[in-house]
């Protein structure tokens with residue numbers, strides 16, 4: 001089994017959870033490497049629906065080991081709840097879940113700072129998930145944060161450390177926002193209790209992943225968010241605070257480049273975005289509402305309505321380039337089943353000038369207007385298709401165009417939310 005990295009190719013919610021679940025059965029490890037509980041990865045298995053925020057999507061397969069890598073920001077309260085939720089549904093979690101000691105610990109003051117900052121920015125807000133992600137990464141790069149390894153400290157040292165951190169966070173909360181202080185002692189006591197339950201999961205990831213490094217064990221890397229939300233390569237400042245792109249898989253696990261294997265991007269057959277920021281192919285009004293309805297486009301983490309639009313091939317090609325994708329998967333093709341025609345943004349227009357290379361400089365993107373090429377719709381249900389040959393010619397033509405314009409093979413097509421609704425196309429759709 002060759003290792004592979006699964007990366008969101010757009011603005012998140014591409015269906016990474018479904019894909020990772022579908023590919024996890026025979027792997028030794030599924031590794032999350034960045035982000036935190038801002039992620040919402042949904043998996044449908046028959047009538048059951050699971051939404052995972054911190055725990056890798058491989059956890060639903062017995063025997064698969066899962067790691068929260070050092071590139072993540074981990075809210076221990078959320079992690080405890082997620083473990084309990086899975087255990088209540090009959091999944092054994094604790095013997096297979098590990099958390100890197102180097103992962104940043106996300107505290108309630110991060111969440112509070114996130115909320116207050118967003119409220120202060122008001123109409124200029126980023127539209128974050130409110131999970132404390134930006135402040136937690138800020139604490140990390142500022143070198144003042146707690147780490148999951150701190151849960152292994154002796155109780156009195158952990159308590160002292162937490163109290164110190166909360167007291168200094170309280171100063172910031174008061175000075176920046178005039179906010180009420182958080183109860184330092186109560187939080188320290190809660191964290192001591194959490195430590196008793198979570199400390200057994202905390203590992204030295206370098207040692208835990210020795211088998212992967214040596215090539216004896218296989219790994220599937222599960223990206224969160226998407227390329228266009230990358231802190232360095234996305235639509236800054238309307239991005240998340242981590243490297244969602246391929247480099248994050250290295251720094252966020254400590255594994256070397258040779259361990260990555262295939263780099264597979266996941267793209268919806270159209271586009272969505274949650275929160276604020278530029279989105280050239282966005283459909284406003286009724287057309288957008290129809291796509292949202294057909295695709296069930298409401299956030300898995302916050303329940304917010306997702307902004308919807310057509311596939312943006314300019315941004316998607318950029319995403320393929322930035323990550324060095326060796327293949328892509330197209331999800332939610334079935335959502336387009338009733339469309340008369342399916343437009344794809346193939347270039348941008350800026351003040352009368354056309355170009356097809358994604359602009360990363362300055363304030364260009366928000367001023368770009370998409371130029372569309374239209375493809376005929378197929379007007380039939382794809383839900384039961386399980387092979388390329390089952391797809392109607394118009395759907396195949398659409399996929400063939402995406403393969404051509406992205407310059408990389410389509411290795412999988414998802415035609416429904418269920419685990420079983422996949423078409424695997426290892427040789428591409430035109431080969």
Ligand code: GDP
Pocket residue numbers: 008012013014015016017018039040041042043044295296299300331332333334335414415416417418
């Ligand atoms: P992720 O964050 O990338 O894992 O994606 P989300 O779980 O946030 O959002 C994807 C949504 O689309 C979820 O509700 C999935 O159940 C659903 N989904 C995934 N693949 C398909 C598909 O091929 N067709 C349909 N109709 N739904 C899908």
Ligand code: IMO
Pocket residue numbers: 008011012013014038039040041126127128129130131132133134223224225226229238239240241273274275276300
């Ligand atoms: P998954 O893994 C879609 C967006 C937020 C906001 C921006 C910053 O499910 O694809 P943050 O809370 O990270 O500081 O918010 O990023 N965002 C996501 N959008 N899917 C996600 O995760 C997201 N995680 C964050 O909406 O615009």
Ligand code: MG
Pocket residue numbers: 012013014039040041042300
């Ligand atoms: Mg999601």
